[in-house]
Amino acid sequence: MRQQDVHLFLLGVSHRTAPVDLRERLDFSSGDLGAAVEALAARRAAAEGVVLSTCNRSEIYLAGEDSARARQDVIEFLAGFHQVPEHVFLPHIFTLEDAAAAQHLFRVAAGLDSLVVGEPQILGQVKEAFQTASQRRCAGPLLTKLFHWSFAVGKRVRTETALGEGAVSISFAAVALARKIFGRLAGRRVLVIGAGEISTLTAQHLRSNGVGDIAITSRTAGHAQSLAEAVGGRAVDWADRMTALASADIVLTATGSQRPILTREQVERARKRGDPLFIIDVAVPRDVEPSVGDIEQVFLYNVDDLQSVVEENISRRATEIARAEAIVAEEVARYTAWQRSRAAVPTIVALRQRFDAIRRSELQRLDGKLTALPPEARARVDEVTRLIVEKLLIEPTEQLKALSDEETQVAYTEALNRLFRLREDEATAEENESAKTIRES
Amino acid sequence: MNLLPLILYAAAGVAYAMHFARRQPAIGRAATTLLLFGALAHTFVIGMQTMEVRFNPVASPSRAVSTFVWLLTLSYLYLELTTDERAMGVFILPVIIALQVIAVVFPGMANSDPVLNSGWFWIHVSSLLFAYASFALAGALGLTYMLQFKEIKKKHLGYFYTRLPSLQILDVMNWRAVTVGWLFLTIGVVVGVVWTAQARAVSPNDPNLQAMSLNDPKILGAIVTWAVYSFAMFARQMLGWTGRRAAWLSALGFAIILLNFLPVNYFVTTSHTFQ
Numbered sequence: 001m002r003q004q005d006v007h008l009f010l011l012g013v014s015h016r017t018a019p020v021d022l023r024e025r026l027d028f029s030s031g032d033l034g035a036a037v038e039a040l041a042a043r044r045a046a047a048e049g050v051v052l053s054t055c056n057r058s059e060i061y062l063a064g065e066d067s068a069r070a071r072q073d074v075i076e077f078l079a080g081f082h083q084v085p086e087h088v089f090l091p092h093i094f095t096l097e098d099a100a101a102a103q104h105l106f107r108v109a110a111g112l113d114s115l116v117v118g119e120p121q122i123l124g125q126v127k128e129a130f131q132t133a134s135q136r137r138c139a140g141p142l143l144t145k146l147f148h149w150s151f152a153v154g155k156r157v158r159t160e161t162a163l164g165e166g167a168v169s170i171s172f173a174a175v176a177l178a179r180k181i182f183g184r185l186a187g188r189r190v191l192v193i194g195a196g197e198i199s200t201l202t203a204q205h206l207r208s209n210g211v212g213d214i215a216i217t218s219r220t221a222g223h224a225q226s227l228a229e230a231v232g233g234r235a236v237d238w239a240d241r242m243t244a245l246a247s248a249d250i251v252l253t254a255t256g257s258q259r260p261i262l263t264r265e266q267v268e269r270a271r272k273r274g275d276p277l278f279i280i281d282v283a284v285p286r287d288v289e290p291s292v293g294d295i296e297q298v299f300l301y302n303v304d305d306l307q308s309v310v311e312e313n314i315s316r317r318a319t320e321i322a323r324a325e326a327i328v329a330e331e332v333a334r335y336t337a338w339q340r341s342r343a344a345v346p347t348i349v350a351l352r353q354r355f356d357a358i359r360r361s362e363l364q365r366l367d368g369k370l371t372a373l374p375p376e377a378r379a380r381v382d383e384v385t386r387l388i389v390e391k392l393l394i395e396p397t398e399q400l401k402a403l404s405d406e407e408t409q410v411a412y413t414e415a416l417n418r419l420f421r422l423r424e425d426e427a428t429a430e431e432n433e434s435a436k437t438i439r440e441s
Numbered sequence: 442m443n444l445l446p447l448i449l450y451a452a453a454g455v456a457y458a459m460h461f462a463r464r465q466p467a468i469g470r471a472a473t474t475l476l477l478f479g480a481l482a483h484t485f486v487i488g489m490q491t492m493e494v495r496f497n498p499v500a501s502p503s504r505a506v507s508t509f510v511w512l513l514t515l516s517y518l519y520l521e522l523t524t525d526e527r528a529m530g531v532f533i534l535p536v537i538i539a540l541q542v543i544a545v546v547f548p549g550m551a552n553s554d555p556v557l558n559s560g561w562f563w564i565h566v567s568s569l570l571f572a573y574a575s576f577a578l579a580g581a582l583g584l585t586y587m588l589q590f591k592e593i594k595k596k597h598l599g600y601f602y603t604r605l606p607s608l609q610i611l612d613v614m615n616w617r618a619v620t621v622g623w624l625f626l627t628i629g630v631v632v633g634v635v636w637t638a639q640a641r642a643v644s645p646n647d648p649n650l651q652a653m654s655l656n657d658p659k660i661l662g663a664i665v666t667w668a669v670y671s672f673a674m675f676a677r678q679m680l681g682w683t684g685r686r687a688a689w690l691s692a693l694g695f696a697i698i699l700l701n702f703l704p705v706n707y708f709v710t711t712s713h714t715f716q
Contacts, residue, residue, distance in 0.1 A: 160465055165603065180593060183607035274681030276608065293594075297684050305596045312598065 006142055009046065009070045010101035011078075011093055012059030015115050018092035025084050028053035029125075033132045039081055041138045045073030048140035050147065052108070052129040054122065056115050061105065063142040067097055098339075102146060103332045109154035110324055111164060118163035118317045118324075123154040146335075153331045160327060163320040166313025170306045171202040173313070174280045175209055178250055181278050181299060187212040191248035193241060193262075194218055194255030195227040198282040198303070202252055203231040215248070217241045219255070245270040251279045253287035262288040268295060280306070340409055341401035347413045348397050350422040355389045443486060443507055447541045449479030450514070454538050457530035461604060469527045473518075476530070480514045487511055505570060507544040509702075510537050513574040520578060520614065526606045532581040543703070561636035568629035569663070573698050575622030576670070580695025582615040583688035590685050612684055616677065619691055623670045630663055662701030669694045 013026055028036045028051055040049045046064025053059070060077075062070045075093075079086045096104050104113070109126045111118045130147040133139040139147065158164050167173035175185075182188055188211045192203055195218055203214055214233030217240070218224040224235040236244050245251065245267070255261055262279070271277060274297050281288040281302040293300030301309075363370070363385065370378055400416075403409040416422060456472035459465075487508060517533045520526075588601045589608055605611070640647065654660065673690040676682035682690070 162464070162603070177593070177598075180589075180602065180607050181609065183609035272681075274683045274686075276684060296686070299593055301596065309596070309598055 005065050006047070006063055007065065007067050008098050008101045008142065008146065009062045009064065009067045009074075010059060010096045010104060011062075011071060011074045012052075012057060013089065013092050013094070014057035014059070014113065016113070017094050018089070022089060022092055023056070023058065026058045026078060026082055026089060027055070028058055029055065033129070034136060036081060037133045037136055037138050040074075040077055041136070043073055043077055045077070046070045048143045049138050050129055050133040050143050052126060054125045057108070057113075059108075061101065061143060061146070063140060063146075071095060099332060099336045102149075102335050103328065105146065105150045106153040106328045106331055106335075107325075109150035110157040110328055111154070112157075112321065112324055112328065116168050116314075117321060118165070119168070120158075120164050123151065123158075126150060126154070145338075149331065149335055153328060156331070157324045157327050161320045161323045163317055163324045165320075166309075166316055168310055168313055168317070170198055170282070170303065170310060171205050173306045173309045174202050174252075174301070175205045177280075177299070177301065177309070178206065178278055179209070181276055182249060184210070186210040188249040189247055190214045190233075190250045190252065191236075191241070191244045192216045192227065192233070193251065193253045193287065194257075194283065195223045196254035196282065199252045199254035200227060200230060202280065202282070203227070203233070206250065207231050207233075211250070215244045217244065242266065242270050246272075249275070249277065251277065252282065253279070254282045255287050257283070257287060258285060260287060260289045262292060264289050264291045264295065267292050267298065271295070271298075282306075337404075340403065340406060343406075344400045344403070344409060344413065347416055347422065348400060351396070351416060351420060352389075352393060354420050354422060355393060356386075359385050359389050443483075443541065443545045446479050446483035446486060446510075447538070447545050449475055449482055450510075450534065450538050450541055453479055453530075454534035457527070457534050460527060461531040464604065472527065472530060473521065476514065476518060476534075480511070480518060483507075483511045483514065503544045503547050505566065506540050506702075508567070509570045509573055510541045510544065512571050513537055513540075513577050516571075516574045516578055516618075520618075524606070524610065524614065526610065528605050529578075529581060529585065532585055533578065536577055536581070561632055561639065565629055565632045565636055568625045568632060572622045572625035572629055573702060575618045575625065576666075576691070576695050576698055579615050579618035579622060579691040582611050582618060583691035583695075586611040586615060586688035587685060587692070590688070608684065612687065615688060615691055616683075619670060619673055619687075619694075623667075623674055626663075626667055626670065630667060633663075659701065662697065666694060666697050666701065669697060 013023055015023065018026075033051060033053060036051050036053075037049065040051060040060065046062035046066075048063040050061045051059075052061065060074050062074065064070050075086055075090070078084065078089065105126075107113045109123055111120070111122050114122050126147070130139060130143075134144065167176045178185060178188075185206065188206075190203065190206055190211050190213065192199055192214060195216070203216075207214060214228075214231055215236045216224045216228045216231075216233050217236040217238050218227070219238050221235065221237070224238075227233070228235040245262075251262075253262065267277075276297045276299065279288055279292065279298065279300045281300065284303060286302050288300060288302070290300070292298060363382065370381065373381070396416075400409070400412060403412060453472050453475035456468055456475055460469040460472050490504065513533070514537055517530070517537075521530065585601070585605050586608060589605045589611065592599055592602045593608070669690065673682070673687060673694065676690070677687055
């Protein structure tokens, strides 16, 4: 099989092309992704296959010789695997080939195609998709190269642009702020007053960032107990909340109280030392008196403040999109150049074999004369002739790999094939033989 | 001779500014590398000068400034390499470059007053220079702390918020820099007093030594500086003045030092002006 005949093919549905109920029906991520990859490979639609599936997309990447067949096969596979009739999803699929497919994967890995642009999970999901396929030997040389390339693109975009920067959810924004105030959160003490959805989420994020102690208090002791179990904290009596406040670094309030439960006076009395205190008030109406924020070393954020941080971050991300797209474009150009240089490989190999064959046959012809030489000298002759052949080939090899467009490359390969009779080598050899036989007879 | 380090420092300064604005890791590494080469060249220059005048790299205002720049660069590099935070560079490099420009523009004369030919004098000046370098770092840390503090407190998370290390790190580094600076300032002042007493006994007719008192603006400046930083240390330990207040004090302290170090050094003739 000649390598330049291998094409990249992509078929998928994403949040851009399909409604959520259809995406759910075609989702692989909730079930066994490995089984899906194996089922796909078993159809032998293409030599290589990777299935990428998240809640926003299901995409199937193939590398094979026949894109038309691959398309039909993947459609049948989707319909069969998910038990969804073709006509239901056909209007919502998109297909891409070669450079366009590579570009799509690079954009996905960079977070440019995500619902929340720049979100960080997608790169991990792309890696997981590739590993799943790779472990089952479904990803061959082309997809391996392509996916590794996409990881590098994702990493480049993250380090060179601010696309993934700034939290875009309230709980992440709160954790990011805590990190800006306290640095590493390891060993920090958290006090949660009242249990709610946002405070639970934020407490969980804080926990995964390594905070030391999470104390939870609520007017209803049972709520505190169950939240404590959920986030790995300890419940504290409502009456002892001011003692807990004294030693806390981060306070999360989320009670349903109609009146403030923390006043400036209370906080000042509880905080004798000048250590910073970060208060996150996610309750509506607010739990903390606004003037608490005027205390030196107290940082008070309510839900609206966090919301506006989130909005600012989203708009800041938008300004980074152009830079990220430029990186993707650059990498796609490099990828296609690599693809082309790869297409030249068979010609280069044939050329080398041809030259080496000539060298060997000449050495063989001279064998009788060379036997007179000592063994070292013979080895030297072999070495020198080999080096000559290699040096002769270096420049043409480099030039051929570096050709910038496909048309020129085809023309050059063709020229080389003819000039050195690379492809019809065997055929012509046979012809000559038969011609000889005829003449002799 | 001081020009080569200056060029390297200036190049590093540009790179730090670019890194701060664009946050590309490669530019950051280039900035650190340039600064390292600058420090290396500077070490060579100071070493050569020390050998040339046989003893002292600090015995003229410009050499003292140049040595101060060198110490500041080394301290900053230590800070950067131990914390892996590059954002401070953009605040320190302007100080380094500006002072090195002064050292280049006013090369000054090496003086050969035999009174200065003493180990005490050497300890006195280099302790003070090292203390000032620490205070310069503390001042820059304090300044950045205040910038960041303001953005977080006012809930306007902008340019500095995304670039600077956390408040906690800035505060801890500031505290360390102030402590180290205070220690060396104290050593420098005490050694100065001891050495003056000794030198007076050895050369009773030296006019400079006789004139050394609190009326000397340079000595007064040093005492004020010592008072400010002693208060900063006390306030942090006893009054809980951490964070913004500590940051503000260290910025104020460094402003006083600059005032004491530059105009007084160059334009006012004091008992410290040896001929």
